[in-house]
Amino acid sequence: MKALIIGLGSVGLKHYNQLRGINSIKKIKVLSKRPKKNFPFIDKKNVKIYDPDYIIISNLTSEHLKTLKEINKLFINKLILVEKPLFHKFYNFNSKRNKIFICYNMRFHPVIDYLKKHVSKKKFDYASISCSTNLKKWRTNIKYYRSNTSKKTGGGALLELSHELDYLEYIFGNYEIKYSVKKKLTKLKIANDDFYHLIGTSKKLKYFDLKVSIFDNKEERLIKLSNENNFIEADILKNKIKFFDGKKIYEKKFQKIDTLKEIHKKIISKKFLNICNLKEGKKILGKIRRFEY
Known part of the structure; x- marks a missing residue:
């Protein structure tokens, strides 16, 4: 299985280190605005050719929606994990093209x-x-x-x-x-x-x-x-x-236990029970929107 990590800040680095320890992940590429030495970076124009099976979106929260739309347009039938929160405010984004999950890994604590x-x-x-x-x-x-x-x-x-x-x-x-x-x-x-x-x-x-x-x-x-x-x-x-x-x-x-590694293993093995899905991730933002404004 090939993985793509979008965004290599402190959280993206955690995802990278966890994926390296999972045997079924054979290849990892990183897409980032600020490349670092000794990481397997990939240019945006080559992402479609790379054709990853598993995509982690861990860039700025305010960029999640744009990134998710781009990936969703580019690929179909992929596994996508979006770092929490799903977005920085509520958006009624829907998709049936890919399996989209939100990284509320504390469910596995x-x-x-x-x-x-x-x-x-x-x-x-x-x-x-x-x-x-x-x-x-x-x-x-x-x-x-x-x-x-x-x-x-x-x-x-x-x-x-x-x-x-x-x-x-x-x-x-x-x-x-x-x-x-x-x-x-x-x-x-x-x-x-x-x-x-x-x-x-x-x-x-x-x-x-x-x-x-x-x-x-x-x-x-x-x-x-x-x-x-x-x-x-x-x-x-x-x-x-x-x-x-x-x-x-x-x-x-x-x-x-390492809950971040656990959620990766569950998604990779397609054991989706108890993982926060797109609908649930949006529901959290919807609740915040109602009592915040």
Whole structure:
């Protein structure tokens, strides 16, 4: 199988390194505006001749739509993985020419996988979902204020950390946002928001709140679920879940896996179940559009 990576920033490089370790990938080419030494680059005019089987779109989020349209026009019956988020804002793009997926690889995190398999059918009175990270620590090779994230087209806190919106629906089904707060609370040199707080409801969750921030020195990614009989705390970064039934506490730990490599292997082997498709990727952007404006 031949692979093509479009865009070789920090994320594109991660995709490149993962694909190199997959035996079924026999050849990799990279299409980028800024070629680097020791990488197998290809000119845009030669992409059709190369005829890749698997295409990863990992250039600027604001360029995803244009790139996807070009690839979709050029090829048919290809496997395409678009780095999340699908676009920097909602576009009603549709295609039946190729199999298009969005890289919400956290669906394959062992904690998320366990909640999906063993907890998703239960109902809870309250859920607290939080993601705190520090934009300054994301990349070591570039100043944070020069990164795509800091630009207006980069998307801000919620788009950059939209995994939370994806796994919320992946685990608990369709949800409705009742209230939202979007703010820039710090003096970070970015053109976007750095904090989001969403409040909503679903059939499985009577009430939930979701907080996302990109300025915290203490990083965490937590899901807390509670009802009259149970309390569950899922720690995604520490790969463990704590259960409390009112009498005792017990803990389940998980072995760390490379979720990015996992999603590549699933797509390459055409095991598409549980992978975010084009319709689902658009739905996330549609929800953001409704409560953002």
